Amino acid sequence: MTDHVDPDLAEGLGPEVADVLGAWAELHDRYYQLDYWLVNGRSRAPVAVVTETDLRRVAIAQLVLKVLTVSSGGIRDLEYGRHLRAVEQAGSFARHLSRFVHEAIPAGTKRWITFQSVAGETLGNSEVLTVLLRRMLGISTDPEPTKAAPLTCDPPTFAAACARVVRGVLNEWAGPPFTPPGETWDLPHFFRQHIFDQMDEGGRLHGWADRHQGSYLSLPGESTLLPNPFAVARGEFFDPAVVVRPLIGRTHGDLHTDNALIQVRPTIEPSAFYLIDTALYEDSGPLTRDPVHFVLYVIARSMEAIAPAQHAPLIDLLLDPPSGPAHLLPGWLAMLVRQTDAEAIAWVRPSGLEDRWRSQTLLSIAACALLFLGRSSTPEKDKPFFLRLAARAVARFADTEPRRARPTGAGQDSDAGRPSDGTRRVAWIGWLCREYPHVRTAAGLRGWEDEAEQFRDDALGGLDRTDDLTDFVRRLGGPTPDPRFGTSGSEGQPVDEAYLCPIELCPRREQRPPGGPVPVCHLTRDQPRRMRSSLG
Incomplete structure (x- = not known):
């Protein structure tokens, strides 16, 4: 050299x-x-x-x-x-x-x-937007540049800077909304345009997808089952006829606050921004992806400033920025979500395609949330939020497509989406639901609590572990699990009344003994839940 x-x-x-x-x-x-x-x-x-x-x-x-x-x-x-x-x-x-x-x-x-x-001709005058975020939240320990005035940022300035980036990417870079004639994407393809091959073997999401094989998920904080976003990405949840006409154009592909610099000296100037790292640039990518990923990245980098009690309101606001409960969130966060959304809507509204944009934004929220679920930079304690967000976004998408969004194999009655009684895949779940307290106690005596808990998690994920459970119960010294449901002693009850799974996960069906307690489900995450009466 x-x-x-x-x-x-x-x-x-x-x-x-x-x-x-x-x-x-x-x-x-x-x-x-x-x-x-x-x-x-x-x-x-x-x-x-x-x-x-x-x-x-x-x-x-x-x-x-x-x-x-x-x-x-x-x-x-x-x-x-x-x-x-x-x-x-x-x-x-x-x-x-x-x-x-x-x-x-x-x-x-x-x-x-x-x-x-x-970018920006001199690095000394610019900072990535993540620096402004952390200065605004008061959680940065980065040293100030020598001889430079301390950098400060208030919520309106940060929200304005983020909104300006979104406006530039859509209005000035992507151009007007556009879908090529006849272009349609099925939902697995739409997801793949966000998560690429990460669900494949060796990918960051492969383990998550492998653990969540069912059509529905039971998640902490949710009172009902939610669609499994991994099932949607695999093409197993919606009917194949459910497609979107994608809004596509020039996209950065990895838009976030570490890839966006802004002039901060001598003053913060939102219009003087610069984008770096165009390794994923596309001239025909899904246009909803950049704004959604941008906002979720801010959230991922500031979860320490968002209380757990604010997670549900935040999801509500992300899924419905104009009407969501902004008053329940920190002011800076509500401002960010609403202003970036307003920029996107101002861009798309003249085309008359606001409904299409909203619908595809829900899918981008679900897909981008999965990205954060698979990243090592996302703390483990924050990952349940992103899985919950992905599932809620898919559920909201299904609500906006009532004529087409019918889960594959689901019926149209009150038990829609619940597998039939005779299927092996879910029969073991009903047995575990009823007997879980006894299994857990017996497993605890042998130090096998984690294995018992894994059966519970896999049941909620819809996996078939019939043979594994049978072997586990035998090792505990118990009898072979019997997947037949119901109890004796139903005298005095209407013959057509039964108690059913409250989360519509399994075909468990119980009758209440006269004067006895209402049967409960032991698989719900928060606490055992009373089963629901078939008589409403």
């Missing part, structure tokens, strides 16, 4: 990449000095701010150096190519994007060295 690349930069790049850069720099009579390394979110690509000294041009510039790797797809899908297309297709919006300088430099197997101009 030559002295055209300083040692600290070379060490961070690794010997192979550093040697390539050094030879290329020597050829062009350029020198590269490391200013500092950048943390690039979830990316493992080396990213650094460097000073380039060009002796031929007698010029100096600060650039962002990034080493890109082709991990999947073709070379054309590399961020370099996507970004070039983004700039070419952006028109006047290109002023909000950084630009590559020099051509990409091959640096070994499937690796390329790239240089980009600094």
